[in-house]
Amino acid sequence: MPSERRPTVVGVPEHLHTVTPRLVVRDGARAIEFYRDAFAAEEIGERFTGPSGELIHAEVRIGDSVVMLTDESEDGPQQGHRSRSTEWSARSWRPTGPTSMQPGSAP
Numbered sequence: 001m002p003s004e005r006r007p008t009v010v011g012v013p014e015h016l017h018t019v020t021p022r023l024v025v026r027d028g029a030r031a032i033e034f035y036r037d038a039f040a041a042e043e044i045g046e047r048f049t050g051p052s053g054e055l056i057h058a059e060v061r062i063g064d065s066v067v068m069l070t071d072e073s074e075d076g077p078q079q080g081h082r083s084r085s086t087e088w089s090a091r092s093w094r095p096t097g098p099t100s101m102q103p104g105s106a107p
Contacts, residue, residue: 015044015066022068028055031069035060041067 012018025031035041041060048056055071 017065020066020068022070024070024072025055026072028058028069028071032058032060035062035067039063 023031032041032043036043039062041062043058044061044066045059047058050056054073055069058069059066060069061067
């Protein structure tokens with residue numbers, strides 16, 4: 001019996017790495033602004049929002065990596081785990097050592 005070839009399934013989309021983080025944040029729009037200002041992040045793809053304007057899904061590219069973002073929700077599994085990322089501002093971000101990225105610099 002001849003062997004049948006099955007189509008290859010690609011588990012990782014071409015624009016992502018093997019592991020891609022998803023950050024659950026308090027205010028996704030502000031987080032995207034922060035990552036843009038602090039790390040020269042570029043929003044890629046379409047931003048998906050819910051009926052109340054909450055961020056359901058967004059992706060930003062920082063250097064050659066993609067980070068996914070979603071707003072925390074009161075009834076989601078992330079309940080009780082609060083994000084601190086949107087409490088920072090790009091003005092308060094400071095490099096911490098000689099290998100730190102400068103705002104707007106490439107990695």
